[in-house]
Amino acid sequence: xxxxxxxxxxxxxxxxxxxxxxxxxxxNYVTVNDCANMTLAIGASPVxxxxxxxxxxxxxxxxxxxxxxGTLNEATVASMLAAxxxxxxxxxxxxxxxxxxxxxxxRTETVRQLLQQARFSVIRGNLSEIRVLAGLDEQTRGVDxxxxxxxxxxxxxxxxxxxxxxxxxxTTLAVTGAIDIVSDGRRICFIKNGRPEMxxxxxxxxxxxxxxxxxxxMAESPFIAAxxxxxxxxxxxxxxxxxxxxxxxxxxxxxxxxxxxxxxxxAQIAEQARLK
Amino acid sequence: xxxxxxxxxxxxxxxxxxxxxxxxxxxNYVTVNDCANMTLAIGASPVxxxxxxxxxxxxxxxxxxxxxxGTLNEATVASMLAAxxxxxxxxxxxxxxxxxxxxxxxRTETVRQLLQQARFSVIRGNLSEIRVLAGLDEQTRGVDxxxxxxxxxxxxxxxxxxxxxxxxxxTTLAVTGAIDIVSDGRRICFIKNGRPEMxxxxxxxxxxxxxxxxxxxMAESPFIAAxxxxxxxxxxxxxxxxxxxxxxxxxxxxxxxxxxxxxxxxAQIAEQARLK
Amino acid sequence: xxxxxxxxxxxxxxxxxxxxxxxxxxxNYVTVNDCANMTLAIGASPVxxxxxxxxxxxxxxxxxxxxxxGTLNEATVASMLAAxxxxxxxxxxxxxxxxxxxxxxxRTETVRQLLQQARFSVIRGNLSEIRVLAGLDEQTRGVDxxxxxxxxxxxxxxxxxxxxxxxxxxTTLAVTGAIDIVSDGRRICFIKNGRPEMxxxxxxxxxxxxxxxxxxxMAESPFIAAxxxxxxxxxxxxxxxxxxxxxxxxxxxxxxxxxxxxxxxxAQIAEQARLK
Numbered sequence: 001x002x003x004x005x006x007x008x009x010x011x012x013x014x015x016x017x018x019x020x021x022x023x024x025x026x027x028n029y030v031t032v033n034d035c036a037n038m039t040l041a042i043g044a045s046p047v048x049x050x051x052x053x054x055x056x057x058x059x060x061x062x063x064x065x066x067x068x069x070g071t072l073n074e075a076t077v078a079s080m081l082a083a084x085x086x087x088x089x090x091x092x093x094x095x096x097x098x099x100x101x102x103x104x105x106x107r108t109e110t111v112r113q114l115l116q117q118a119r120f121s122v123i124r125g126n127l128s129e130i131r132v133l134a135g136l137d138e139q140t141r142g143v144d145x146x147x148x149x150x151x152x153x154x155x156x157x158x159x160x161x162x163x164x165x166x167x168x169x170x171t172t173l174a175v176t177g178a179i180d181i182v183s184d185g186r187r188i189c190f191i192k193n194g195r196p197e198m199x200x201x202x203x204x205x206x207x208x209x210x211x212x213x214x215x216x217x218m219a220e221s222p223f224i225a226a227x228x229x230x231x232x233x234x235x236x237x238x239x240x241x242x243x244x245x246x247x248x249x250x251x252x253x254x255x256x257x258x259x260x261x262x263x264x265x266x267a268q269i270a271e272q273a274r275l276k
Numbered sequence: 277x278x279x280x281x282x283x284x285x286x287x288x289x290x291x292x293x294x295x296x297x298x299x300x301x302x303x304n305y306v307t308v309n310d311c312a313n314m315t316l317a318i319g320a321s322p323v324x325x326x327x328x329x330x331x332x333x334x335x336x337x338x339x340x341x342x343x344x345x346g347t348l349n350e351a352t353v354a355s356m357l358a359a360x361x362x363x364x365x366x367x368x369x370x371x372x373x374x375x376x377x378x379x380x381x382x383r384t385e386t387v388r389q390l391l392q393q394a395r396f397s398v399i400r401g402n403l404s405e406i407r408v409l410a411g412l413d414e415q416t417r418g419v420d421x422x423x424x425x426x427x428x429x430x431x432x433x434x435x436x437x438x439x440x441x442x443x444x445x446x447t448t449l450a451v452t453g454a455i456d457i458v459s460d461g462r463r464i465c466f467i468k469n470g471r472p473e474m475x476x477x478x479x480x481x482x483x484x485x486x487x488x489x490x491x492x493x494m495a496e497s498p499f500i501a502a503x504x505x506x507x508x509x510x511x512x513x514x515x516x517x518x519x520x521x522x523x524x525x526x527x528x529x530x531x532x533x534x535x536x537x538x539x540x541x542x543a544q545i546a547e548q549a550r551l552k
Numbered sequence: 553x554x555x556x557x558x559x560x561x562x563x564x565x566x567x568x569x570x571x572x573x574x575x576x577x578x579x580n581y582v583t584v585n586d587c588a589n590m591t592l593a594i595g596a597s598p599v600x601x602x603x604x605x606x607x608x609x610x611x612x613x614x615x616x617x618x619x620x621x622g623t624l625n626e627a628t629v630a631s632m633l634a635a636x637x638x639x640x641x642x643x644x645x646x647x648x649x650x651x652x653x654x655x656x657x658x659r660t661e662t663v664r665q666l667l668q669q670a671r672f673s674v675i676r677g678n679l680s681e682i683r684v685l686a687g688l689d690e691q692t693r694g695v696d697x698x699x700x701x702x703x704x705x706x707x708x709x710x711x712x713x714x715x716x717x718x719x720x721x722x723t724t725l726a727v728t729g730a731i732d733i734v735s736d737g738r739r740i741c742f743i744k745n746g747r748p749e750m751x752x753x754x755x756x757x758x759x760x761x762x763x764x765x766x767x768x769x770m771a772e773s774p775f776i777a778a779x780x781x782x783x784x785x786x787x788x789x790x791x792x793x794x795x796x797x798x799x800x801x802x803x804x805x806x807x808x809x810x811x812x813x814x815x816x817x818x819a820q821i822a823e824q825a826r827l828k
Binding site: 305308309312313316317322323324325326327329330333334337351515519530531532533534535536537538539 | 583622656659752800803804807
Binding site: 028029030031033034070071072073074100103104105106107200201202203247248249250251252254255 | 581584585588589592593598599600601602603605606609610613627791795806807808809810811812813814815
């Protein structure tokens with residue numbers, strides 16, 4: 001247990017609830033409703049807008065912007081690029097959820113453009129997506145080949161890979177999956193919360209990225225914001241799992257996860273987050 | 277209590293259930309699923325369609341059209357304008373939910389165009405959105421400045437403002453928030469139902485607009501339809517709140533609100549609506 | 553009871569769970585989240601992508617493609633056509649859910665183009681949609697007029713109509729509604745599961761089409777896949793209805809249907825499916 005960090009994320013949760021920051025999302029149409037309710041559950045306020053005619057204006061009145069590449073098209077990619085640049089210009093913290101990077105050349109290319117044209121406070125993805133981002137960087141800057149490792153056994157290699165990639169991309173990485181790791185290239189934190197059943201609910205990753213967005217405006221650093229978001233999501237996943245009734249499955253689990261974030265207290269998250 | 281109005285909205289609910297009107301929505305992709313299930317819950321039938329190639333045809337077979345500006349783009353704005361004009365031409369009742377009017381110039385301008393090119397039976401929004409609409413009208417027609425008032429104390433000023441705005445916009449306004457007010461510029465009704473926790477569920481406003489759409493085809497006047505919708509939403513919010521279990525939060529609350537509308541009876545709404 | 557078919561669909565469910573096929577959807581934004589969670593509930597993996605810049609790549613790595621015309625626009629229609637042709641070229645099974653065919657000329661024309669340019673393994677729709685498809689075929693090929701019959705009394709005519717239409721369209725039809733019928737033009741199966749209340753939940757048809765997509769990659773034939781999907785949906789509808797609490801309605805029913813599929817076992821589906 002890292003007592004100071006645990007206390008910090010509890011305090012941060014209270015700050016979000018006291019200030020209700022507006023979190024602008026340019027996101028996919030699959031999990032967008034869950035992201036909106038999750039943003040409300042943590043105590044922030046969501047707004048979704050993706051037209052090129054308004055994203056610059058919308059991000060300018062927001063406290064953070066979450067860009068999620070779950071369902072892309074020409075119009076929304078242009079809006080993502082414009083909004084990301086505007087966020088950077090205005091000093092508004094920016095989150096990237098590179099959903100499906102590597103699955104198609106279009107997604108990979110879109111993520112490459114986003115990384116080239118904007119600086120992200122936090123990038124949250126699964127290990128496979130983060131590997132693609134690391135590879136992009138290598139292609140672009142000619143650095144050494146992407147580390148390959150087994151997620152279960154080679155924790156040291158994974159740790160080094162994530163720290164290096166965070167430094168290369170000049171961001172804070174939140175890599176979520178079997179193990180959750182946050183690193184800004186200098187500090188690293190393993191978050192041992194969550195349940196494997198969360199993978200059977202669509203959008204748990206997207207919702208976690210919304211939480212990162214909600215924490216960023218109040219956080220001392222993107223690192224703290226990302227640790228808080230991942231810990232909240234994992235803790236809520238555990239609480240919600242405990243609340244499931246025998247005949248319930250992934251649809252009820254989705255609702256119970258959002259409900260658990262809604263009811264999460266600063267004391268609870270400080271107590272139950274397993275940070276290492 | 278306004279006994280006659282209470283009885284009328286109960287009767288109207290039964291009429292909707294008996295006739296299952298088709299309610300065409302051009303709406304946002306955030307809360308669209310909740311709007312569809314809410315439309316089914318009240319006993320109507322939803323259809324969502326936003327392509328310029330079909331909105332005129334779709335609205336022509338519908339009993340009402342709900343236009344919601346929650347997520348706009350060039351294509352859907354063109355469809356909104358075309359469908360709204362077709363609805364007017366065919367005498368099909370039309371609802372506007374001007375989500376985010378005032379938040380960006382694009383939204384404000386879109387709402388201005390909609391108001392210029394079509395006549396809406398009911399406009400449902402929060403006070404801030406309705407103020408923007410009133411301002412538009414002033415800019416456009418050079419009338420006196422928007423009234424400014426404190427929503428809690430200055431109820432008389434608010435009442436006058438809403439009645440005046442309804443007359444100026446030649447519509448029925450349903451202003452929802454801490455207090456819910458419906459006025460067609462001639463009559464006014466305060467609806468004292470609902471729970472503050474409804475603001476922590478995304479889409480309660482959008483769902484209320486869907487209810488307005490469902491009530492309009494069977495209602496004697498847009499005023500009755502709007503009162504019925506706001507009263508149903510508020511009453512359902514109270515019932516659903518009472519059904520929440522200790523560990524439940526905003527995601528379960530959303531489901532329980534829709535469930536409460538599904539199970540709402542004419543007697544219940546006539547009895548529990550607090551109209552003044 | 554058709555004991556062999558019952559056993560086969562139980563076995564098929566286990567195969568889906570063991571192999572987690574990737575199911576690409578080009579679908580509407582109303583029920584997309586439910587389709588994603590339903591795909592996860594049955595044990596498959598969903599991916600939604602509709603940009604012309606990536607649908608060919610995405611379908612090429614998928615095990616099946618589900619095309620749903622619930623919310624169409626120029627961009628997604630082009631993507632549907634491109635992805636469908638690519639699926640055919642790669643031998644990837646293809647499902648069509650012709651939502652709203654007949655409601656507007658645009659929908660009907662889009663479905664006509666899809667049928668002309670691609671061959672679908674399974675088409676799942678309600679009787680009204682399938683009639684429109686049969687009519688298209690007649691217009692195109694100059695065959696005799698669409699059979700007209702009463703769904704309740706004239707079961708023989710309906711059976712003949714569905715078998716003939718399946719043969720003419722060279723596909724397997726899954727017609728769902730008051731009675732569920734699957735036919736590949738040679739075999740026919742009546743599935744007597746489900747509850748009328750399922751019609752008050754938006755997207756039960758769309759979710760059923762997602763299940764067809766999930767079963768197709770592992771199934772011996774499209775006929776078995778369609779029977780399995782319709783039987784799972786109907787059985788889950790019955791189980792979920794039994795799990796509803798007194799104050800629950802269509803929103804909770806939606807969740808409980810997905811939950812029931814999540815918890816459905818091979819033995820349960822083999823036992824409870826009423827196939828004839």
